[in-house]
Amino acid sequence: MKKRLTEYIEGKQEVFEQIAAQIWDFAETDYQEVQSAKLLEDFLEKQGFQVEAGIGGIPTAFRASAGSGKPVIAFLGEYDALPGLSQEADQTSECPCHIHGAGHGCGHNLLAAGSLEAACAVKHALEPAGLSGTVVYMGCPAEEGGAGKAFLIRSGCFEGVDIALTWHPTPDNGIWNQALANVKLTYSFSGKSAHAAACPQEGRSALDACELMNVGVNYLREHVSPAARMHYAYINAGGTAANVVPSYAKLLYILRSDRIEELEEMLKRVGDIAKGAALMTGTTVEEEILYAYRELLDVPEMDVLLTDCMKEFLPISYTEAELEYARSFQAVELGTEAAKNAKEGLIGMETGITGRVQMSSASTDVGDVSWVVPTGNICIASVAAGTVMHKWTATAQGKSSAAYKGMHTAARILAEAARRLIEDGELRGRIAAGFARELGKREYYSLIPEEREPDLL
Numbered sequence: 001m002k003k004r005l006t007e008y009i010e011g012k013q014e015v016f017e018q019i020a021a022q023i024w025d026f027a028e029t030d031y032q033e034v035q036s037a038k039l040l041e042d043f044l045e046k047q048g049f050q051v052e053a054g055i056g057g058i059p060t061a062f063r064a065s066a067g068s069g070k071p072v073i074a075f076l077g078e079y080d081a082l083p084g085l086s087q088e089a090d091q092t093s094e095c096p097c098h099i100h101g102a103g104h105g106c107g108h109n110l111l112a113a114g115s116l117e118a119a120c121a122v123k124h125a126l127e128p129a130g131l132s133g134t135v136v137y138m139g140c141p142a143e144e145g146g147a148g149k150a151f152l153i154r155s156g157c158f159e160g161v162d163i164a165l166t167w168h169p170t171p172d173n174g175i176w177n178q179a180l181a182n183v184k185l186t187y188s189f190s191g192k193s194a195h196a197a198a199c200p201q202e203g204r205s206a207l208d209a210c211e212l213m214n215v216g217v218n219y220l221r222e223h224v225s226p227a228a229r230m231h232y233a234y235i236n237a238g239g240t241a242a243n244v245v246p247s248y249a250k251l252l253y254i255l256r257s258d259r260i261e262e263l264e265e266m267l268k269r270v271g272d273i274a275k276g277a278a279l280m281t282g283t284t285v286e287e288e289i290l291y292a293y294r295e296l297l298d299v300p301e302m303d304v305l306l307t308d309c310m311k312e313f314l315p316i317s318y319t320e321a322e323l324e325y326a327r328s329f330q331a332v333e334l335g336t337e338a339a340k341n342a343k344e345g346l347i348g349m350e351t352g353i354t355g356r357v358q359m360s361s362a363s364t365d366v367g368d369v370s371w372v373v374p375t376g377n378i379c380i381a382s383v384a385a386g387t388v389m390h391k392w393t394a395t396a397q398g399k400s401s402a403a404y405k406g407m408h409t410a411a412r413i414l415a416e417a418a419r420r421l422i423e424d425g426e427l428r429g430r431i432a433a434g435f436a437r438e439l440g441k442r443e444y445y446s447l448i449p450e451e452r453e454p455d456l457l
C-alpha cells in the first residue's frame with residue numbers, strides 16, 4: 001500500500017491544489033458552502049466513491065465512501081470560510097477581493113483538499129492490496145460557529161466509523177489534542193420604554209440590564225479556572241437615541257472551558273448573573289443557546305501513531321522564494337524589526353515537530369467527534385510563523401506554494417496513519433482500548449438543546 005500512497009500523492013498534487021484554490025475562490029460561509037460541497041462531491045464520485053449528499057438534513061454535508069468492511073476510517077473535511085475576511089491572495093496589505101466579503105482566513109480550503117487528497121490516496125492504495133477496509137470522506141460544513149459536526153453526530157452520521165482523522169492548517173506543526181469546550185448563547189432583556197427626560201421613572205432599561213450583567217460576569221472572571229474564557233458582544237444595544245429608555249437589548253456570549261463540567265457550571269452562574277441583572281433593573285431575561293462545542297478527548301495512543309507518521313514527512317523543505325514570502329508576512333504580523341530578528345524558522349518547519357500543541361484557547365467541533373469516535377488531529381504549518389489565524393493575513397497566504405506544501409504533507413501523514421491502521425489490527429486495538437480508557441464512564445452529550453436546528457440557507 002505504501003508505494004501506491006506515495007505514487008498517488010506525488011502524481012496528483014496539482015489536482016488538489018486546484019481544488020484548494022477553487023474553494024478559496026468560492027469563500028462560502030457556515031451552511032452556505034453549496035459550490036464547495038458540490039465540487040468535492042463531484043470529484044469524489046469521479047474517483048469511484050459512493051456519495052451521499054445532504055446527510056443529516058444539511059444540504060452542504062455529505063459522506064463519500066469506498067472499499068468495504070472494517071476498519072472504517074473517516075477523513076474529516078471542512079470547507080467553510082469566515083465572514084469579513086476577503087483578501088487578495090499574496091498581498092501583504094489589507095485589500096479585500098469583495099468589500100465585507102468572506103475569505104478563507106482559517107485555511108479550510110487547504111483542510112478540505114488535504115483531507116480529500118489523503119482519502120483518495122488511501123482508496124487508490126487499498127483496492128489492489130486486497131485488504132478489508134472502508135475509506136470515508138466526511139464533508140463537514142459550518143465548523144466556524146455553526147457546530148456542523150455536532151448536528152451530524154446527532155443525526156447518527158458518524159455511526160459505524162471506527163477512526164476519524166483530520167488536520168488543520170496553522171503556523172506550526174504538532175498534534176492538536178487540546179481544545180476548549182464552548183457554548184454560544186444570547187441573553188435578551190425586555191423592559192419598558194419611556195422618555196428619558198420627561199418620565200424616566202416610567203422606564204425599565206434593558207440596556208442597564210445588559211451593562212449590569214457584563215459587570216457581574218467580569219467579577220466572575222476571578223473565580224473560574226485559568227483555562228476558562230468569557231466573551232460578549234452587544235448585538236442590540238436598544239437603539240441610538242439617548243433620550244429613550246430602551247425596552248429591548250440583547251447580548252451574545254461565548255463561554256469556554258477545557259472541561260464540560262466547568263462549562264456547565266459557568267453556564268449556570270452566568271445565567272444567574274443575567275437573572276440578577278434583570279431583577280436589579282425590573283426587566284425580564286430570556287436565554288437561548290445557539291451552538292456548543294465539546295473539548296477534544298485526547299487518546300495518547302493516537303498521538304503516538306500520528307507523531308510517528310509526522311516524523312516520516314517533516315520537516316518540509318522550502319525554497320528561498322518561499323522563505324522570502326513567509327518573511328514578508330512575518331514583517332506584517334510582527335513588525336519589520338522583530339521579523340528581522342526572528343530566527344530562520346519562518347514557516348515553523350525547520351525545527352520539525354513541536355510535539356503536543358497546547359491550543360487551549362481555541363475550540364473546534366472536531367471535539368464533538370472525538371467523544372464518539374477515536375480521533376486523530378494534527379496541525380501542519382501552511383502559513384508563515386506568527387500569522388494570526390482568522391485574519392486577512394491568513395486568507396492572503398491560502399493559495400501560496402508553501403501552503404500547498406503544508407497541505408500535501410498533511411495528506412501524506414494522514415494517509416500513512418490510515419495505512420498503518422488498516423494493516424495493523426493490534427494498533428487499532430490499542431487505540432480502541434485507549435479511547436475506552438479516556439472516555440471511562442463518561443458519555444458524549446452536547447449542550448445544544450434538542451429543539452435547536454442548524455441555521456441553514
Ligand SMILES: [Zn+2]
Nearest residue numbers: 106108143168
Ligand atoms: Zn479552522
